[in-house]
Amino acid sequence: MDDWLSADNIVAVLTAIVGLVVSVGVVWYERRVLRRKRIGYRVQMDTPIGSDDPDGETGTTNVRLGLFNDLPDMVDATLVLLRIENDGGESIADSDYTNRDPHRALNVVFAGRLVRGVAVTQADTGSLMDHFAPVGGEGGVRHEGNVIHLPRVPLNRGQHYKLLVLLTGGHVGGGVRITGGIRDGVVVPNKAMPVDAAPPLFSRATRWITILLTVCVTVLATIIVVREDAPPPLDCATGRLTVTGSTAFAPVMKEIARHYAADCSGSEIKVEADSSDRGVRDLAKAGEAGHGSAVVAMSDGPRPESGPSKLRENRIAVSAFALVVNEAIPVRDLTVDQIRDIFRGSVVNWKDVGGPDRPISLVSRNSESGTRDIFRRRVLGGASEPGFTSRDCVTKNFGADPVIRCELDSTEDVLSEVGQVPGAIGYAELGAAKASPHVHILAINGRAPSTGADGDTRYPFNEIEYAYTYGTPDADSLTASFLHYLRLGPGQAIVASHGHLPCDTPAGFLRCAR
Structure with missing residues (x-):
């Protein structure tokens, strides 16, 4: 449990949880916010168009456009451009509006100002404009006091229209809100943008989600790359x-x-x-x-x-095993019969098998050695080696002994001794023999030892x-x-x-x- 509660693991788990929460939030936002019916509105322009502002309420340089200087009741006139859009995930039909009046859908309310005129502009399609015209004297865009009554205009996803409204009796920046509702949806104000500004490529929610997921992925990738300990095999055990x-x-x-x-x-x-x-x-x-x-x-x-x-x-x-001889002996190949003659003691000099005039010293393993038993079974045809006759692998214990033969306890000892005694021959595992200095490996019946997939399977000294x-x-x-x-x-x-x-x-x- 303590190994699991490492800093890396805790950070990884917390990062994964954050990533999971963000993913769930994305799904929720998509299903409950983006995919619901939604009408948004925003003021894209609110500007004075009357004469000088005697009260200085605009907080600017007190200079207006003066388009209506000759009309005394227009000295405080303002012009508002209001954008109304379907920015939800579903289309809105005329039946979706919840106003009980069949000719009305939404109400635009201007706080402290009087609506003097309104025009619909920049509708997405020509057919959309047809819904703003009255039919039989009913419906259409109407206004009274500070309120504009809008008809039931169907809006596909992404569609919008704009209202250009002339107002008096108030100042620039007065409150603007839209009342009314839509079934299974909302009508909400959006953040205002200048009339000529392009909408952002990604919404604020999308940007935050992208940032959070990027941070999660980066943290997890860093943990994977930086951590030094590789995961253990699945079947690890202790003891x-x-x-x-x-x-x-x-x-x-x-x-x-x-x-x-x-x-x-x-x-x-x-x-x-x-x-x-x-x-x-x-x-x-x-x-x-x-x-x-x-x-x-x-x-x-x-x-x-x-x-x-x-x-x-x-x-x-x-495993492949090999016969090894001291590097001073030039013999490279022996037949099985020659090897048997040497290890039964009937051939005691290298000159009898094509080598120099030098006595043969047999360097063998002890009787408990598996390598020795393999050599007896695979090469000597089941025959035993001659008896132990030397302690130092150089001199006989008794002069009457036919051959010099010593016994050692390990593969390393055999290879070391063969490398030191000029006339020595012994046997060892192939890999160890190849790595041992001052010895070389003998072929048997012309076949070199090998265990590779393409090796000679007729080589006898394998096990x-x-x-x-x-x-x-x-x-x-x-x-x-x-x-x-x-x-x-x-x-x-x-x-x-x-x-x-x-x-x-x-x-x-x-x-x-x-």
Whole structure:
């Protein structure tokens, strides 16, 4: 809950709420204001046309136009241009006016002034003018006192007409209002504009709505761009997990563990690789002790069939392994038969397989190594390697031993030792072998090691990498989440980057199904 209540999240939620309110307001404004029937009116001109203003009521320079200087009752005359328009969302019919008098619709009232004459001008269409003429002595535009009576004029959306009104008895700027009503609508004053001014492109409401929505979008976009933390995968889980087993696959698992922990906060994944067989045994012991759900064992190849029955396998990738020799040995290719002769101890000098006159030193893995077991099954035809005869991989423990052979605990140790001993040969995972200095990789029967989709499937030293769990992990557990990340999520790309072929790819599926 505390993680959710971050500043970014609060700002994002508030911005989204503002955007939602604005959107709802737009809909409301459109349905309840813009789409209702509405007649608006505004004074576009109110100017004096009489003689001098003796009282100075206009507040100007006290000079009028003087059009009626010869008419004593017109010395205070004013001229008003009034625009009446349908600025709503619907057309207005003559039946929409609510005045009980069938010949009247609206009343224009001038406070403090007397209407002396009125003319209708600038109607949108010629047919609109017909509604202002009296019929049979009834209707039309009439005035009495300070009031003009307007007939029932139908107005389509956007239509308007103007009244040019001559008044006396008052001063410029006197109040002007229109009374009357329309069914399901309103009659309201609009903001006055000069007669020659163009109407604004957008209304005030439209401008404010545009500004608010722009601010909302900008804030949300800024949060998305600026925030550094990417959203975690959907199946993230928290807790602790130990990954044990294969040292050959350990570099892959260490990198995937780092990426998972970075993507999924609250998770702790420890990689403690020793060997495939030992990792499987440790998993079984952990399961029997009741905490096997927090352990994953990686194995180069399948576990022995006689192992614990509660272990569940997950096929992860096809891994390629390689024979490596010290860089001082120019041999680049060996047949399977030559390799078997070397590792049974019947060939002990490189000159017997096309190399220099130098003793062969066998650098092997210990008996718990999955890589060693793959080498025995895939290359040696099931035969075992000769016994352990050297502690330092250089000298024999006993002079009578036929060959120098040492055993080391990890892939890294094997590659390091082969790189230091001039006549050494060993085996390791392909990616690690390629990255190791002072060694080169041997082809087998003329075929180079590869796990790519277009690689030579006849290369013998390949095997499937397995991830074992004790029973089926709970769906919401860290173990299940990590395996999904490894097989189907971002971990799949990491596996491929290390030179392995993920099982859950089209090419890998066929290879892993064998």
